[in-house]
Amino acid sequence: MTTQKNTDLPLQGERYISREFFAREWENVWAKTWLIMGRADEIPEAGDFFVEDIGPESILIxxxxDTGIRAFYNVCQHRGNRLAVVPDGSMDTFTCSYHGWKWGLDGACLEAQDxxxxxxxxxxxxxxxxxxxxxxxxxxWINMDPECASLKTFLGPIWDEWAAYPMEQMTRVQAISVRMPCNWKTVQDNFHETYHVATAHPLGLNSVEDDYRLTAITLYEGGHALGVTQGSIPARRKFGDNPSLGEQxxxxxxxxxxxxDDFQGREYETRIALQARKRQLGPERGFSHYNKMSDAQLTDTFHYTVFPNFATSINSDGMLYLRALPHPTDPELCVFDCWFYAAGAENAYTRLLTENGDASRLAGPAPREWRNYGEGTLGVILDGDAVVMADQQRALHSRGYKGSRLAHQERRVQQYHDMIDRYMEGYRPR
Ligand code: FES
Ligand SMILES: [Fe+2]
Structure with a gap:
């Protein structure tokens, strides 16, 4: 395997298979970056907690x-037993099941037998x-590196750009976590380009313009990126001179x-018409955050990739939360979180996302639902993504694969892998 920096070199299959590479990623990327977790408002009261496993680590939040939130490694300091063994709950103290040491909410040891x-x-x-x-x-968000820069520094421009969206008010309306037969980067790569949309899930073209010449890509320092695709419009490349309007x-x-029906013959005007309409009616319907948004933000998909393992497609009223988590030991397995968050009002977006359009799901956070790859559906778009992730992982083993050939429109993939290499060489945001 090459130890050379990967810039401008084809991405080789070893990056997705090698245990040695996987171990170096763990030490230099996972243990050195800010990682997004669950929602703060899901643990509102003192003693409320949740646990998230990331690779070999388990994190107790x-x-x-004093209303703050603290994160601890979920391991008893007596002899290393797992401390919290349920995914969430509420406790006055955390009691280890082995010898009964009691730990306070602030992590202090309060009681020990003998x-x-x-x-x-x-x-x-x-x-x-x-x-x-x-x-x-x-x-x-958590970071295992005690020397890390602040989250604000780490996120760069994202810190201010997300302020336009009502993220604090969003509720989780779907939380499917899939055990995937692929490396975590196989998941993330997919969310770093729209080149696959026309072929892996062509139905998406009914309401998204995928033409790369119309997709605005921004690469941020730190390995993050933004791709903006026009939404609420049929794709010209699919429909040409004969557009029609899909269900969405x-x-x-x-x-x-x-x-x-008023848009017959002017189907490509739906996006502009919806922008004007949402601008006009949104605030009186309770979508006051529209006042902070640009016209594009009212209809288009702002797809952010946050280094190293998070992608989110943000819409005017909700966000798709796409996160990959590494397996504790196997580079060819990961967890793929397909979660949806919606702002607290029923609208077309949330109806679309909640399978039966049941707005009561907005009342509380949807529980996390675990699945194995191939069980159930993630919706037609994400099902298409999941299939190529699994198939690609198997094919990356081939001695006949000589490495990637990336188009310019796939430059987020290149930047992403370059940043992994840079972290391995000691890069840290400052
Ligand atoms: S390992 Fe936790 S009390 Fe002994
Ligand atoms: Fe996709």
Whole structure:
């Protein structure tokens, strides 16, 4: 395997298969970057907690008595037993199931069996190992590197750009986590380009303009990126001179009191018409955040990739939360989180996302639902993505594969892999 920096070199299959590469990624990327977790508002009261496993680590996130949030490695400091063994809940103290040590919400050891038999007494001395933790856009973020730069520095322009969206008010309406037979980067690569949209899930072209000449790509320092694709419009490249309106656009028009039939012969004007309509009616319908948005933000998909493992397609009223988590030991397995968050009002977007259009799902966060690859559906678009992820992973083993040939429109993929290499060489945002 090459140890050379990957810039401008084809991406080789080893990056997705090699255990040695996987181990170096863990030490230099996962343990050095800010990682998005669950929602702060899902643990509102002191003692509320949730646990998230990332590779070999398990992270315990706890609401404090002073209303702050702290994150600890989910491991008892007596002899290394797993401390919290349920994914979420509420506790006054965390009691280890092995020898019964009790830990406070702030990570301090409060009680130990036969405490006088220890030198020194663990009560008052032992402390759960804490890691950096911050809250942004309603989400908890953690970083295992005690020397890391702030989350704001890490995110760069994203910090301000996300302010236009009502992320704090969003609720999780779907949370499917799939155990995937592929490397975590096979998932992330897919979300770094729109080149595959026309072929892997052509139905998307009914309401998204995928032409790369009309997609605005921005590469950010730090390995993040933004791709903006026009939405609420049939793709010219699919429909040419004979456009028609698919179900999704028709529903959107109706939601905003526009008659789809009025657009016969001017189907490519739906996007502009919806922008004007949402601008006009949005605030009085409770979408006051539209006032902070550009016209493009009202209809288009702002697709952010946040290094190293998160992608989100943000729409005017919700966001698709796409996250890959590495397997503890196997580079060819990962968890793929396909979650949806919606702003707290029923609208076309949330109806589309919630399978039966049941707005009651907006009342509370949807529980996390675990699936194995191939079980159930993620919706037609993401099903198409999942299939190519699994197929690609198998094919990357071939001695007949000589490495990638990336188009300019796939430059986010290149930047992403370059940044992984740079982290391995010691890059850190400052
Ligand atoms: S390992 Fe936790 S109390 Fe012994
Ligand atoms: Fe896709």
């Amino acid at each position: 706890v609401r404090q008595a 405490a006088e038999d220890f030198t020194p007494n663990p009560c008052g001395h032992a402390q759960l190992e804490e890691l950096r933790c911050d809250v942004f856009a309603g989400f908890v 656009i028709r529903m959107e028009l109706q939601t905003w009191d526009l008659n789809p």
